[in-house]
Amino acid sequence: MLLSYAYVWWIVDPRLVDHGVGILSAYSGLSFRMGWPFFREHLLRPGGIVEYVTRFSSPLFCWGWLGALIGTALAWATCLSVDALTRLAGLPRGIAVRLGPPAILLVLYTRYSQPLRAALSLLIVLAGFGIYARLAPRGRAVWLIVVPGMCAALYHIAGSASVLFPVLVAIHEILIRGRRSAGLASLASGLMVPGILGAMWFDLPLRRAYGGFLAAVSGVTVVDWPYVLVLHLWFPAVLLGAALCKARIVRKAGKSTSAPSPLAHSHRWASLLRFVRAEESSRGTKTMAVFLSVAVVAWLHHVPYAKFMLATDYYCRHAMWSQALHAAAKMPSRQYNSRFHRNVMRALYHTGRLGDEMFRYPQTTSANTDLYVVSEAEDDVLPYLQVARFFLDIGEINRAERHACETLTGTGDLPEVLEQLATINVVKDRPDTARVFLHALAKKPLHRRVAREMLRKLADDPRMEDDPTVSRLRGVMLTQDSVSFVVGVEATLLRLLARNRRNKMAFDFLMVHYLLTGRPDQVVANLQHLRDFGYRGIPKHFQEAVVAYASATDDWSLTEEYGIAPEVLGQAVLLKQILEASPGEQEARKAAIAAGLGDSYLFFLQFGTSGW
Amino acid sequence: MTKKRRWRLVLLAAALAGGTAVWAISGQRIPVVDEAVQVPRLPRIHPDYCEIVIPPNIAPMNFEVREPGSHFLVRIRSEKGDAIEIGTRWSRISIPAGPWRSLLQANRGGNLHIDVYGKAAGQWRQYATIVNPIADADISPYLAYRRIGPVHNRWTRVGVYQREMGTYRESVVLDGASLETGCVNCHSFANNDPRKMLIGLRSTKFGNAAILAADDRLEKIGAKFGYTAWHPSGRLAAYSVNNVWQFFHAAGMEVRDVIDIDAALAYCRFDDGKMALVPRAADKARLESYPAWSPDGRYLYYCSAPILWTESDGLPPPQYADVKYDLMKIRYDIDADRWGEPETVLSSRETGLSILQPRISPDGRFLLFCMCRYGCFPVYQPTSDLYMMDLATGEYTRLEINSEFSESWHSWSSNSRWIAFSSRRGNGGFFTRCYLSFVDEEGRAHKPFVLPQDDPQFYDSFLDTISVPELIDGPIPVAGKALARVARTDPVLVDAISGASTPAGSSVPWQSARE
Numbered sequence A: 001m002l003l004s005y006a007y008v009w010w011i012v013d014p015r016l017v018d019h020g021v022g023i024l025s026a027y028s029g030l031s032f033r034m035g036w037p038f039f040r041e042h043l044l045r046p047g048g049i050v051e052y053v054t055r056f057s058s059p060l061f062c063w064g065w066l067g068a069l070i071g072t073a074l075a076w077a078t079c080l081s082v083d084a085l086t087r088l089a090g091l092p093r094g095i096a097v098r099l100g101p102p103a104i105l106l107v108l109y110t111r112y113s114q115p116l117r118a119a120l121s122l123l124i125v126l127a128g129f130g131i132y133a134r135l136a137p138r139g140r141a142v143w144l145i146v147v148p149g150m151c152a153a154l155y156h157i158a159g160s161a162s163v164l165f166p167v168l169v170a171i172h173e174i175l176i177r178g179r180r181s182a183g184l185a186s187l188a189s190g191l192m193v194p195g196i197l198g199a200m201w202f203d204l205p206l207r208r209a210y211g212g213f214l215a216a217v218s219g220v221t222v223v224d225w226p227y228v229l230v231l232h233l234w235f236p237a238v239l240l241g242a243a244l245c246k247a248r249i250v251r252k253a254g255k256s257t258s259a260p261s262p263l264a265h266s267h268r269w270a271s272l273l274r275f276v277r278a279e280e281s282s283r284g285t286k287t288m289a290v291f292l293s294v295a296v297v298a299w300l301h302h303v304p305y306a307k308f309m310l311a312t313d314y315y316c317r318h319a320m321w322s323q324a325l326h327a328a329a330k331m332p333s334r335q336y337n338s339r340f341h342r343n344v345m346r347a348l349y350h351t352g353r354l355g356d357e358m359f360r361y362p363q364t365t366s367a368n369t370d371l372y373v374v375s376e377a378e379d380d381v382l383p384y385l386q387v388a389r390f391f392l393d394i395g396e397i398n399r400a401e402r403h404a405c406e407t408l409t410g411t412g413d414l415p416e417v418l419e420q421l422a423t424i425n426v427v428k429d430r431p432d433t434a435r436v437f438l439h440a441l442a443k444k445p446l447h448r449r450v451a452r453e454m455l456r457k458l459a460d461d462p463r464m465e466d467d468p469t470v471s472r473l474r475g476v477m478l479t480q481d482s483v484s485f486v487v488g489v490e491a492t493l494l495r496l497l498a499r500n501r502r503n504k505m506a507f508d509f510l511m512v513h514y515l516l517t518g519r520p521d522q523v524v525a526n527l528q529h530l531r532d533f534g535y536r537g538i539p540k541h542f543q544e545a546v547v548a549y550a551s552a553t554d555d556w557s558l559t560e561e562y563g564i565a566p567e568v569l570g571q572a573v574l575l576k577q578i579l580e581a582s583p584g585e586q587e588a589r590k591a592a593i594a595a596g597l598g599d600s601y602l603f604f605l606q607f608g609t610s611g612w
Numbered sequence B: 001m002t003k004k005r006r007w008r009l010v011l012l013a014a015a016l017a018g019g020t021a022v023w024a025i026s027g028q029r030i031p032v033v034d035e036a037v038q039v040p041r042l043p044r045i046h047p048d049y050c051e052i053v054i055p056p057n058i059a060p061m062n063f064e065v066r067e068p069g070s071h072f073l074v075r076i077r078s079e080k081g082d083a084i085e086i087g088t089r090w091s092r093i094s095i096p097a098g099p100w101r102s103l104l105q106a107n108r109g110g111n112l113h114i115d116v117y118g119k120a121a122g123q124w125r126q127y128a129t130i131v132n133p134i135a136d137a138d139i140s141p142y143l144a145y146r147r148i149g150p151v152h153n154r155w156t157r158v159g160v161y162q163r164e165m166g167t168y169r170e171s172v173v174l175d176g177a178s179l180e181t182g183c184v185n186c187h188s189f190a191n192n193d194p195r196k197m198l199i200g201l202r203s204t205k206f207g208n209a210a211i212l213a214a215d216d217r218l219e220k221i222g223a224k225f226g227y228t229a230w231h232p233s234g235r236l237a238a239y240s241v242n243n244v245w246q247f248f249h250a251a252g253m254e255v256r257d258v259i260d261i262d263a264a265l266a267y268c269r270f271d272d273g274k275m276a277l278v279p280r281a282a283d284k285a286r287l288e289s290y291p292a293w294s295p296d297g298r299y300l301y302y303c304s305a306p307i308l309w310t311e312s313d314g315l316p317p318p319q320y321a322d323v324k325y326d327l328m329k330i331r332y333d334i335d336a337d338r339w340g341e342p343e344t345v346l347s348s349r350e351t352g353l354s355i356l357q358p359r360i361s362p363d364g365r366f367l368l369f370c371m372c373r374y375g376c377f378p379v380y381q382p383t384s385d386l387y388m389m390d391l392a393t394g395e396y397t398r399l400e401i402n403s404e405f406s407e408s409w410h411s412w413s414s415n416s417r418w419i420a421f422s423s424r425r426g427n428g429g430f431f432t433r434c435y436l437s438f439v440d441e442e443g444r445a446h447k448p449f450v451l452p453q454d455d456p457q458f459y460d461s462f463l464d465t466i467s468v469p470e471l472i473d474g475p476i477p478v479a480g481k482a483l484a485r486v487a488r489t490d491p492v493l494v495d496a497i498s499g500a501s502t503p504a505g506s507s508v509p510w511q512s513a514r515e
Helices: A002-012 A014-020 A036-043 A048-062 A064-088 A100-110 A116-135 A141-176 A180-201 A206-214 A222-254 A267-276 A283-300 A304-317 A321-329 A338-350 A354-360 A382-394 A397-411 A415-427 A431-442 A445-460 A468-476 A489-499 A504-516 A520-525 A527-533 A540-553 A557-561 A566-581 A585-594 A601-607 B003-028 B097-106 B318-322 B480-487
Strands: B037-039 B063-065 B071-077 B084-088 B111-120 B123-127 B130-133 B142-148 B158-164 B170-175 B182-190 B193-203 B207-214 B217-222 B228-230 B236-249 B256-269 B274-277 B286-293 B299-306 B326-333 B343-346 B354-360 B366-372 B385-390 B396-398 B407-412 B418-423 B433-438 B465-472
Touching (some): A002 A064, A002 A100, A014 A048, A036 A048, A048 A064, A048 A141, A064 A100, A064 A116, A100 A222, A116 A141, A141 A180, A141 A222, A180 A206, A206 A222, A304 A338, A304 A382, A321 A338, A338 A354, A338 A504, A354 A504, A354 A540, A354 A601, A382 A397, A382 A415, A382 A504, A397 A415, A397 B236, A415 A431, A415 A445, A415 A468, A431 A445, A489 A504, A504 A520, A504 A540, A520 A527, A520 A540, A540 A557, A540 A566, A566 A585, A566 A601, B071 B097, B084 B097, B142 B182, B158 B182, B170 B182, B170 B193, B170 B480, B182 B465, B193 B480, B207 B480, B217 B480, B236 B286, B236 B299, B286 B354, B326 B354, B354 B407, B366 B396, B366 B407, B385 B407, B418 B465, B433 B465
Parallel strands (some): B037 B123
Antiparallel strands (some): B071 B084, B071 B111, B111 B123, B111 B130, B142 B158, B142 B465, B158 B170, B193 B207, B207 B217, B236 B256, B326 B343, B366 B385, B385 B396, B407 B418, B418 B433
8 A cells, every 4th residue: 555655656646646636627516615506516416515525635636645644545445445345255365356446546646547436435325235135134124225225325425336236235135135025125225216316306317326426527527437337346346246246165075086177177276266365375575466457457548648748838837937847848749739839838837948949859840839719629628717827918818718618618617717817907006806706715614715815915916916927917917909710820919019019928929920920030130138028148049040140141140249159050050051961852951960959940941840 | 542531522522512502602602782882874784785775575684793892782673573683702693594584574674773783892882774675576586597617618507596685595407418418598487477487508429509488388499599589478589699709809808799790680480380581681881789679569679780891801800899779660460560760769870889789678568678889798898887868758867876897787577667687896896696676666776785695705706797687576497307308419499690600619709608
């Protein structure tokens, strides 16, 4: 369990699991609000209690150590549950099967799903079954009262996952206690409960009444639901297998003849059985073997893309720009996409490295528009969230509002979006609207303090003039209206600069736009403004643009005028030589990358992409 | 743990629970407030339920006292019946439903007095009594409306809901989620009758259509019903076919805006399935929208504006802010299926504003409509206000119930005494809420109040908008599941006017959700 804890904490990083809620899966399923109405709403619906606990606990993953603790505790509990089942069947603890559920949970965490609700529902049902097995009721009361009663209680607490309860009871009654009719009657009466309670009482569709736990809700992505199914089936399968195994052992022991079973003829099968059984092999060896298997399974299901994407986004969300760039640098270039691009460009800007390092990351001529628009192919909410952040940063407040609203409707009341919309409305002098978002934010336990602090500030001064963020945003916010269907990048940036000549972000991204659209002339024309924005020298890519422009116009005096660094000039010469020496473009490209020119603007200008 | 220690723990827990119960109950005891200091002003309560006309069949109007105090006492009384007294430590006042209902029913046409006391620094204070008249006329027992997030392009959460006015019970009529990715909107009823309903739907998978739920008919009509108006006979519905484009403002309070690039009126006769354009209200040079029938069914009122642009002007056309709609009417003979000539009722040239969303009171006396600075979609126009026209004289007045924010989407109760409308007041003009207002015999609308909720702080953190409120005379009898099932089937009638039933693509903004 210690290894599992360490793996979840350090390798998986529960903070990213928390960050993924709302991005990889809808936030609305895990959104929590304090107050009696929200609690009552959950108290009254099937599965609502577990759902409420899940909603409350899920945000705790924002503390990595606590998330790992919760995840490990769940895994440990499932482990103990398997032990209890095998013991109930009269078998000793089996290492191999007991580590199945923790392995599945580990895999789900490795894939940045949040299986808290599924695991909690399952554990409640198993606890219910544990109580039933301990009570060991007899007579007709079992299937007439006890099983339907417990089923109803479990259905109300844990939801449709409770269908496992009558299944476990049936296996227990038929195979362990040898009461076939009681088992079948319990199964029938228990399985009726979700139908009666869910479909008839709560008016749920039959599919949801029975299979709601398999629906893609609350933290687990659609593609990961097979794992949840396996997790749920594991326990009845273990009980069934253990009971059958025990029956076979008893049968064998009862026979005086030594007629070997057909299986015993198989040497390999026999060895495996011996290995699996706890009493016949070394515990340490088995533990190691199983851990290795779990590690291999977890590793095979590891999704590096999700991890790096979430990590980059997480760091950008918390303005940890260097860490964001560090995380993005680990991403293979073939998987680099607009989700990375938006974060990387913002991180480069905030670290002051945009003009020096942007071509160290994949760039294409079309990449520029990704910062400003969400393409139709991007059907999740993350792009909207990222574009909202970008627009809010740069001063396009209305566009930020629009994209934040899209995120809100797309994923639910994500705290980051509520905070964003509150800020936007304060900046727009709509304190009453900001208050609605802040009151919604104040209902989230972990954001209550921030929300209340902002509400207090608003009460003191509805314009929040003293707030540095609000003042900065008001200073750059567009005030002259224009309407359009299509975002004109250059026009947008020029409008922002017309509004505030000191809007450094608008200036930097205007230069980026000129670089990426192959207009070094415009880069050169704007170099005169660098000092206005605090530049002490000319960033590398701007210098490369000067060289490109000088080369195109054959006016090399510019390089002297702007004091272009010798190494930049050297790169230009080197690239020219490579182009002349290479038989084709592909060869030239490869040679240029080999020569270390892949991260230069000259390379981009020549080949249309950066050479990362 | 020893047995003794276990018992101690149990006793401690019991003492704690008992103490809490005693504390809570003592807070609810009715205190003696005979020596309260008089405060000569109305108490600040939230929502603002002061000086309003109350429907006699409304759910308890719970409120929060926003005055300082550690204890509060609220006494609700009227001429007949027992007063309701609520003593509490909390500022939230929850009115018991039974006594509230009895008090209102016993005092129809009388006044409801609300005395608020607050105890601060050991001293009770009594604020001026809130006096709210209780109307003699009931408000419609149900309200159907659309709940939607602050959408711009994505339409992931949208649904038509109904709410019982005498309680807080809300139920889904049709959820957009039941159409996978779908938008449901423009619900309309014949004469406030929940048994005759049309709901428009746009679904990427199941196409654009309208669901007709009329008496025992439940069908999907393959027509893009825009704004819809049932003929009072229930035999046909007029609807607009709008080519709407949504666009966005780079600055200013409201981000969203829409424009009808083209629009026309059409109608569907349910008995013979005929669908056709309204001949003189489908002018290629004009935009026709927002149909509304006169209660006698002889006139169709609608809004019409000239098209100011050509195709080469681009989108949105630069003249978008110059579009102003006139109020028109056209005669219709239902038996002969014959239309007359359009007549101007009120010209935008005269008002200087765009006239939209006409709705005529069921008694035929008044016409309630919106006017805003420009355009076709008042909910996005902060300048949109409600106006009332006396149909006997043709005179109109701006209602006093307007706010500095947008008012729109109004509907009448079947007894013509109540209106429900959408307003963006109370939250800075961002979220649309439903307000109710009493309209007296003279057509004067009284101070509106927000649709009451069990939790008085409900709207403080409510992130959805409630729009297109339609007052109806009972619950919608068709189950949401049945509506969703029909929505997923193939349409029975398909018209060639609106190009309906083509799946809605996200690249076509007019099909996206709007408030």
